[in-house]
Amino acid sequence: MRMRNPFRYGSRVTGGAFFDRERIIRDMLDVIDGGNNIVLYGPRRYGKSSLVGEIMSRLRGKGWVCAEVNLMDVASLEDFVSQYARALYREASPVVGTIRHVAGLFKRVTPAVSISDDGRPELKFEISSRKAGVAALRDVLELPAKICPAGRTLVVFDEFQEVESLGLGQQFERTMRSVIQNQPDIAYVFLGSKTHMLERMFASPSRPFYNSAQKFMLSRPPVEESRRFVVERFRSVGISISEPLAEKVVTLAGxxxxxxxxxxxxxxxxxxxxxxxxxxxxxVDEAFHSFYATETILLESVFASRPESQRLLMRALAKEPSARFDETYRDRHSLPSTSTVNTALRRLVKESIVESQNGVYTLADPLLAYHLASK
Ligand SMILES: Nc1ncnc2c1ncn2[C@@H]1O[C@H](COP(=O)(O)OP(=O)(O)OP(=O)(O)O)[C@@H](O)[C@H]1O
Ligand SMILES: [Mg+2]
Structure with missing residues (x-):
């Protein structure tokens, strides 16, 4: 029997490579069904994009139109308009019909067919005049309500915090907010890997998106689910791993x-x-150390890029996660004054490097914790 590695990491996973998350999926589907918007937070690599991908595939199975743009892939406002229009058209066209119909709905955006590098026709949407930028944005943002089925459409913006780098200041956010608040029949999910930036967008009263979406927080899955996943995936390719060893894998993986x-x-x-x-x-030991060896340069550069007070606190937390930083803790780990530690902590939490689990602060990245604890 030819075997294939049953484990996937790096990009979004779905289907058999996806486990658990049933509870949060149900809760998010309820909100989406009710026509409300969601902002999904969570530390790096916990599975936010995969979770939303899973939700989209379930909804598509029920006949929903789900369109997605990853703002990380968007270079400019024009690019956003083009990519979003294309995503909407691709997803909605089986439901809405011809391109002519869609084109008629745009005032400032022209669909054009070009030939891609590999010789296939490719649909592009171009803004008629450069000046029309924000108006074209409005056009495309209004599109879902015009061409997608009411009550059965989900729009996803991954890495949404990156709209800040499009150079429009808050005009993008203001425009988007004002358009989508008039779309009660379209559900939106916003997510991203820079929690502190997303939080600023959705939780500060001065920002357009303040309080406009229901907040969900993705945490680590239950240990038993992770363990069961490891055992079953190995079993699917004829390899057996005992429960305690699967647990060891899960522990090493934080x-x-x-x-x-x-x-x-x-x-x-x-x-x-x-x-x-x-x-x-x-x-397991051998595999973990080989994997760790490939990651050390990256881990070291994450660590080295932080100011000294943060580095000290990161190293302390790697060795000893803690709820409080009293004098004995600070002495034990040669930490500076309470106020310096608190400032460093706030910064690290904001940037999702440190996470609080039931009030106990730990490093969000278990491999970084391992790296720093063994230094
Ligand atoms: N539910 C899941 N079941 C199994 N593996 C998962 C699951 N969620 C995430 N993963 C694993 O984590 C990896 C990263 O997932 P994903 O890209 O969805 O995370 P993310 O939170 O969006 O990360 P980032 O913050 O970097 O954007 C996946 O490639 C997969 O290996
Ligand atoms: Mg992601």
Missing amino acids: NVPYYVQAVSSWVYGTVAGGRSKTVRSAD
């Missing part, structure tokens, strides 16, 4: 989905070539 998949993938690589189809403890 139970962060990305690392659970990454460490498992390296374990698979260690075992798959050999004769025994049973994972041993030494395989």
Whole structure:
């Protein structure tokens, strides 16, 4: 039997590579069904994009139109208009019919067909006049309400905080907010990997998106779910791993989905070539250390880029997660004064480098914690 690595990490996962999240999926679907908007927060690599991808695929299965733009791939306002129009058209065209119909709805955007590098026709949307920028934005933002089915349309903006880098100041946010608040039948999900920027957009009273979406927070999955996933995925390719060893994988991975998949993938690589189809403890150790070795330069650069007070606190938290930083804790870890520590903590929490779990502060990235604890 030819085996294939059953673990995926790096990009969005769906189907069999996706586990758990049933509860939050149900809750988010309820909100979406009610026509309300969502902002989804969570630390890096916890699975926000995958979760929203899973939600879209379930909704599509029920006949919904789901369109998505990742703002990380957008270079300018014109590019946004073009990409968003294309996404909407692609998703909605089976429902709405011809391009002529869609084109008639645009005042300042012209659809054009060009030939892509690989010789296939490609649909582009161009803004008729450069000056028409914000008006064209309005055109395209109004599109879902015109061409998509009411009560069965979801629009997703991933890495939404990146609208700040389009150079329009808050005009983009203001325009978008004013258009979408008149679209009660279209549901929107906003998410991104820079929690502090998203939070500023949705939680400061001075910003256009203040209080405009229901907040969801993605945390780590239950350990048992992660463990079961590891056991079952190995089993699906004829490899057996004991519950305690699967638990060890999950612990080494800090139970962060990305690392659970990454460490498992390296374990698979260690075992798959050999004769025994049973994972041993030494395989897990070997795999973890090989994986860790490929990541150290990156981890070190994350660490080195922080100011000294933050570095001290990061190293302390790597060794000893804590709810409080009293004198004995500060002495133990040679930390500076309370106020300096508090300032550093606020910054690190804002940038999702440090996370509070039931009031206890820990590093959000388990591999970084491992790296710093072993320094
Ligand atoms: N529900 C899940 N089941 C299994 N693996 C998952 C799940 N969610 C995430 N992962 C793993 O984590 C990786 C990262 O997932 P994803 O890109 O969805 O995270 P993210 O929170 O959007 O990350 P970022 O903050 O970098 O945008 C995936 O490639 C996959 O390996
Ligand atoms: Mg993501």
